[in-house]
Amino acid sequence: xxxxxxxxxxxxxxxxxxGAIKFGAFKLKLHExxxxxxxSPIYLNLRTDQHPKNPxxxxxxxxxxxxxxxxxxxxxxxxxxxxxxxxxAPFGDQWERVTASWPQPPNRLRLFKTVxxxxxxxxxxxxxxxxxxxxxxxxxxxxxxxxxxxxxxxxALEANGLTVVDVLVLVDRMQGGxxxxxxxxxxxxxxxxxxxxxx
Numbered sequence: 001x002x003x004x005x006x007x008x009x010x011x012x013x014x015x016x017x018x019g020a021i022k023f024g025a026f027k028l029k030l031h032e033x034x035x036x037x038x039x040s041p042i043y044l045n046l047r048t049d050q051h052p053k054n055p056x057x058x059x060x061x062x063x064x065x066x067x068x069x070x071x072x073x074x075x076x077x078x079x080x081x082x083x084x085x086x087x088x089a090p091f092g093d094q095w096e097r098v099t100a101s102w103p104q105p106p107n108r109l110r111l112f113k114t115v116x117x118x119x120x121x122x123x124x125x126x127x128x129x130x131x132x133x134x135x136x137x138x139x140x141x142x143x144x145x146x147x148x149x150x151x152x153x154x155x156a157l158e159a160n161g162l163t164v165v166d167v168l169v170l171v172d173r174m175q176g177g178x179x180x181x182x183x184x185x186x187x188x189x190x191x192x193x194x195x196x197x198x199x
Contacts, residue, residue, distance in 0.1 A: 004196055011065050012197050018057040020045050021197065028145055032120045042194070044171060046142040048090045058090070066170055067094030069191045076166050076189065080131045081138035082109040084123070084153050088141040091170065095140055107131060111153055123152040125159045133161035143171040144188065147180035154186065171197065
């Protein structure tokens, strides 16, 4: 696999230098519904230092580079977008930054997450923001492992009359999420794959 260069290479280097990539044995979101699943040997902490509950290692420099890479993605022109709470919010901020110069910048919609008594997190069916029924909405998050939270967000948006075609993330962990989305009729755009980062 060719070595990452340019802004992708810089992001990969910074993720490693800042400790955003950890090795060991970790529980992921999928363990909430599948506690018997093997622990992950790799954990990606893609939260920023501005996260309200659990500040992470990502700095403004990294996020600005991510935004620049988002701007290079072709084929996305949705008139509105929604980031998945809460980890997706800084990535939604970057989409807002790089699309501000569009002739008609997309509207940002807000999704909400609840935490059940058993600790499981679920995206609510309500959506805040300005949109028109049947408008196309982009979904943004930090990464994808399995597609559960992405499909929850898509179902919430579609329940409110929106149409989802594309999902944009920084990292695809390559554990079936892209195939799940494709099977459901959605297209994943990932800036980096886990294989690229590990190389």
